[in-house]
Amino acid sequence: MFELSSTLLFVxxxxxxxxxxxxxxxxxxxxxxxxxxxxxxxSGLFGYISAVAGLISALAYFVxxxxxxxxxxxxxxxxxxxxxxxxxxxxxxxxxxxxxxNYLGLFTMPVVMLIIAYASMFPVEAQPLIPALQSNWLFIxxxxxxxxxxxxxxxxxxxxxxxxxMIDFTKASKKVKGIEFxxxxxxxxxAYVMIxxxxxAADYTATFEYVNEFGETAEIDYVLPPIxxxxxxxxxxxxxxxxxxxxxxxxxxxxxxxxxxxxxxxLLLYGGLRFGFRKPVxxxxxxxxxxxxxxxxxxxxxxxxxxxFPVFTLGGLIFAMIxxxxxxxxxxxxxxxxxxxxxxFLFYAAYLxxxxxxxxxxxxxxxxxxxGFALIMFNLIFVNLIIAGLHSYA
Amino acid sequence: MNKETCECGHKNPYGTYLCESCGKPLKxxxxxxxxxxEGVARRSQTYSRSVIDKIWNFFSxxxxxxxxxVLILLTSSIGTLFPQEMYIPPGEDPAxxxxxxxxxxxxxxxDLGFHNLYSSWWYMLLIAALGISLVIASLDRFxxxxxxxxxxxxxxxxxxxxxxxxxxxxxxSNADLEGVKDKLKSKRYKVREENGNLLAEKGRFARWGxxxxxxxxxxxxxxxxxxxxPGMYLDDYVWIREGETEVISGTDGEYFVENNEFLxxxxxxxxxxxxxxxxxxxxxxVVSNYQTNASLYKxxxxxxxxxxxxxxxxxxxxxxxxxxLTFEGISLYQVDYKINELSNFTFTLESExxxxxxxxxxxxxxxxxxxxxxxxxxxxxxVEIIEYFPNFYVSDDGEPMTMNRVPDNPRIIFEVFPPDxxxxxxxxxxxxxxxxxxxxxxxxxxxxxxxxxxxxxDVTGLTVRRDHTLPIIIVGGSIFMVGxxxxxxxxxxxxxxxxxxxxxxxxxxxxxxxxxxxNDIAFISEGTNLPEVHDQLDEEEKIEEDKSKMNEGGSR
Numbered sequence: 001m002f003e004l005s006s007t008l009l010f011v012x013x014x015x016x017x018x019x020x021x022x023x024x025x026x027x028x029x030x031x032x033x034x035x036x037x038x039x040x041x042x043s044g045l046f047g048y049i050s051a052v053a054g055l056i057s058a059l060a061y062f063v064x065x066x067x068x069x070x071x072x073x074x075x076x077x078x079x080x081x082x083x084x085x086x087x088x089x090x091x092x093x094x095x096x097x098x099x100x101x102n103y104l105g106l107f108t109m110p111v112v113m114l115i116i117a118y119a120s121m122f123p124v125e126a127q128p129l130i131p132a133l134q135s136n137w138l139f140i141x142x143x144x145x146x147x148x149x150x151x152x153x154x155x156x157x158x159x160x161x162x163x164x165x166m167i168d169f170t171k172a173s174k175k176v177k178g179i180e181f182x183x184x185x186x187x188x189x190x191a192y193v194m195i196x197x198x199x200x201a202a203d204y205t206a207t208f209e210y211v212n213e214f215g216e217t218a219e220i221d222y223v224l225p226p227i228x229x230x231x232x233x234x235x236x237x238x239x240x241x242x243x244x245x246x247x248x249x250x251x252x253x254x255x256x257x258x259x260x261x262x263x264x265x266x267l268l269l270y271g272g273l274r275f276g277f278r279k280p281v282x283x284x285x286x287x288x289x290x291x292x293x294x295x296x297x298x299x300x301x302x303x304x305x306x307x308x309f310p311v312f313t314l315g316g317l318i319f320a321m322i323x324x325x326x327x328x329x330x331x332x333x334x335x336x337x338x339x340x341x342x343x344x345f346l347f348y349a350a351y352l353x354x355x356x357x358x359x360x361x362x363x364x365x366x367x368x369x370x371x372g373f374a375l376i377m378f379n380l381i382f383v384n385l386i387i388a389g390l391h392s393y394a
Numbered sequence: 395m396n397k398e399t400c401e402c403g404h405k406n407p408y409g410t411y412l413c414e415s416c417g418k419p420l421k422x423x424x425x426x427x428x429x430x431x432e433g434v435a436r437r438s439q440t441y442s443r444s445v446i447d448k449i450w451n452f453f454s455x456x457x458x459x460x461x462x463x464v465l466i467l468l469t470s471s472i473g474t475l476f477p478q479e480m481y482i483p484p485g486e487d488p489a490x491x492x493x494x495x496x497x498x499x500x501x502x503x504x505d506l507g508f509h510n511l512y513s514s515w516w517y518m519l520l521i522a523a524l525g526i527s528l529v530i531a532s533l534d535r536f537x538x539x540x541x542x543x544x545x546x547x548x549x550x551x552x553x554x555x556x557x558x559x560x561x562x563x564x565x566x567s568n569a570d571l572e573g574v575k576d577k578l579k580s581k582r583y584k585v586r587e588e589n590g591n592l593l594a595e596k597g598r599f600a601r602w603g604x605x606x607x608x609x610x611x612x613x614x615x616x617x618x619x620x621x622x623x624p625g626m627y628l629d630d631y632v633w634i635r636e637g638e639t640e641v642i643s644g645t646d647g648e649y650f651v652e653n654n655e656f657l658x659x660x661x662x663x664x665x666x667x668x669x670x671x672x673x674x675x676x677x678x679x680v681v682s683n684y685q686t687n688a689s690l691y692k693x694x695x696x697x698x699x700x701x702x703x704x705x706x707x708x709x710x711x712x713x714x715x716x717x718x719l720t721f722e723g724i725s726l727y728q729v730d731y732k733i734n735e736l737s738n739f740t741f742t743l744e745s746e747x748x749x750x751x752x753x754x755x756x757x758x759x760x761x762x763x764x765x766x767x768x769x770x771x772x773x774x775x776x777v778e779i780i781e782y783f784p785n786f787y788v789s790d791d792g793e794p795m796t797m798n799r800v801p802d803n804p805r806i807i808f809e810v811f812p813p814d815x816x817x818x819x820x821x822x823x824x825x826x827x828x829x830x831x832x833x834x835x836x837x838x839x840x841x842x843x844x845x846x847x848x849x850x851x852d853v854t855g856l857t858v859r860r861d862h863t864l865p866i867i868i869v870g871g872s873i874f875m876v877g878x879x880x881x882x883x884x885x886x887x888x889x890x891x892x893x894x895x896x897x898x899x900x901x902x903x904x905x906x907x908x909x910x911x912x913n914d915i916a917f918i919s920e921g922t923n924l925p926e927v928h929d930q931l932d933e934e935e936k937i938e939e940d941k942s943k944m945n946e947g948g949s950r
Contacts, residue, residue: 125672128673306906310879
């Protein structure tokens with residue numbers, strides 16, 4: 001059952017990729033007509049069908065893993081991040097029929113793939129549940145939150161689509177830098193995944209003996225070749241390279257190393273594209289989306305937020321509070337994860353007020369959608385992995 | 395304040411943008427009408443003379459409200475930089491801890507009071523400002539909006555129609571208005587008619603969503619504030635050793651809880667097939683369960699105070715994480731434990747001079763939580779406890795002290811009287827005994843106290859919680875959620891169809907989801923010969939885009 005679930009997720013990934021390709025064809029190949037002069041480009045439909053099939057396969061993964069491990073598979077970084085990707089595809093599958101916008105598919109599906117690929121960089125094996133997580137509220141709270149965030153993520157995809165369509169790339173400006181930074185971040189994530197898969201396939205591991213922050217000798221395992229090594233590190237495994245530079249003892253050198261690899265990989269990818277196109281990367285995408293109606297995309301991003309916000313509030317705050325009252329004796333305790341969920345809530349609340357009362361439509365609104373998604377990812381990655389708190393499960 | 399009389403005869407409050415009755419724009423304001431709050435006059439934009447007006451105007455502004463939200467958002471994030479005081483390891487002195495762990499930044503964090511950020515006066519003030527803003531901004535808008543939507547007429551001024559975002563006009567003679575009405579009704583619009591003009595409306599209640607959710611939020615905030623009133627919130631802690639019964643605080647000594655057994659269970663690598671890989675990777679064993687098998691007792695009504703209390707058994711409950719024991723609004727939560735706390739020492743005497751048989755009888759038990767102070771034996775031996783330190787340490791003055799009543803480091807000072815000594819007049823053999831400690835405190839000992847046995851006990855730590863604010867919080871949260879859904883998943887849509895001078899005007903407005911409104915208009919236009927409508931915002935934007943393109947061309 002457990003192997004089956006992994007296979008199903010793999011299949012889902014492939015189908016999302018197929019959907020991406022179909023949506024791309026539906027846009028670039030729009031001018032093809034059949035003999036009767038009717039538009040014969042059905043790729044948009046095929047793209048949607050692929051996305052639905054991908055969603056079904058992903059849901060099957062979810063059910064299979066649930067059966068295999070005996071609890072809702074949303075308990076650690078791999079499981080939650082995957083669920084977030086699935087939730088985003090679910091939101092897309094629901095929203096697409098309303099607007100039938102193939103551009104949205106072209107921008108959503110790659111993000112879904114990227115989230116799932118990123119998730120698979122975390123340990124994927126089944127982990128036993130600690131007592132605090134043994135509750136039905138695990139799936140009620142976490143799945144609702146994931147769906148809410150997945151819908152909000154559609155707002156991000158539509159926001160990026162809007163920005164790519166509307167920004168003037170002929171002049172250098174802060175806006176161009178901003179959208180290019182988004183592109184770089186996405187490419188760095190791609191690089192992170194590719195490097196991880198590459199060295200994983202090559203079975204690269206190296207062990208260093210080093211002096212830790214308490215002045216004791218300790219061992220650390222590297223899964224990537226060391227650009228930066230640990231404090232006074234000495235290679236003790238047979239395999240592996242020696243580091244270029246050493247880090248001071250108070251820094252988690254393996255994490256810094258991974259970040260460095262991702263940034264360098266991202267720069268390489270970004271630089272390659274930048275020089276290949278001889279224009280900003282997002283600017284190179286602009287001709288593809290020339291026919292997008294900005295009003296429609298703006299409304300899609302707004303509706304995604306308006307639909308996702310109550311779901312996120314319900315899952316991320318209300319259900320969270322109910323469970324916290326049961327498991328942690330109080331409904332609110334200013335734990336970092338709680339605070340960042342509140343911050344996300346406040347941010348989208350501010351967005352809705354700005355939009356409704358102050359008329360922040362179009363570009364401003366699109367930037368806010370991007371920042372909102374950045375907050376969600378920050379809460380997922382940094383708050384879990386770096387800021388210590390009750391939610392640090394991974 | 396002067397009223398503004400519209401040409402339709404309606405008297406509007408001063409400051410009105412669109413006539414409340416016919417919708418005629420009273421002030422020139424762009425190509426499209428600003429339909430926010432129906433163009434009504436709001437108190438905040440009408441009066442600004444007294445101090446109260448000024449305060450009202452300040453808090454009624456959405457801009458101010460957004461600033462408050464953003465300030466709360468930013469300051470909240472600072473509080474997560476380093477742990478709050480309640481999350482630092484127990485027993486650490488915060489004045490030292492932050493500097494030690496996080497250096498200069500940590501010291502600064504502590505000096506600025508960010509280690510207790512969420513209970514600081516200025517954070518509370520921000521929350522209070524948010525509450526005030528919620529009340530005033532809602533009232534300022536709700537009252538006039540409600541009036542305007544209630545009073546709205548079917549027939550609108552032509553200028554109002556033309557200034558709607560979705561608008562179209564054409565020749566009126568061939569339109570099938572009856573067909574339009576039926577189609578509107580099939581889409582569940584409420585249709586009103588006046589002199590051959592139509593107003594179709596649906597989902598008006600969605601407009602109240604924001605006000606409903608603001609009411610919910612205010613109730614929630616009030617609930618949160620009530621915690622600071624005495625008696626509303628109980629947060630206590632009780633340690634119970636296995637086999638012991640403790641009174642539950644906050645119940646006036648009426649309820650008691652007994653710890654029958656405490657368990658910590660671990661995942662077993664051998665049994666757990668699927669988790670094996672993860673368990674192998676962990677350095678420490680993974681806990682699967684913390685559990686206190688507890689019994690709840692209530693003091694019997696009959697038992698008179700002062701006499702031996704009779705306890706009536708109420709129920710048994712296995713308290714686990716996620717499964718508190720709850721009764722009469724009080725919950726007991728599994729939050730902590732201590733395995734193998736010392737509970738009982740058994741001692742005998744050893745001697746090189748006295749025959750063994752004589753000492754065989756001298757065996758005594760010391761209950762470390764409630765020691766018996768005097769031990770008499772048939773063969774004449776007597777043992778006395780002079781002093782007992784459950785958690786021994788030597789103070790700065792060199793005095794032996796105990797930190798608390800918990801026997802973590804027990805020291806007992808014994809005085810042993812052999813049969814031939816008189817405890818009244820003579821001094822016995824005094825020694826201090828502890829774990830791997832046996833010191834004679836005076837001279838001439840013939841006996842040595844020897845520890846024969848140690849008994850250990852598991853202790854459970856339970857949080858005792860009663861929160862009378864919960865019902866208010868639940869009501870507030872529920873109302874908030876209802877309002878949020880009401881405002882988010884339903885949309886207010888209106889379609890006006892009007893005949894004027896032989897022409898038919900069609901206008902539409904939606905508070906959000908214009909897409910659905912346009913679909914509805916397309917649906918009713920089908921086969922009814924309604925004039926085609928356009929999104930005037932699209933056109934406006936296209937004009938601007940063309941203009942900017944032309945400018946670019948020109949500059950080249």
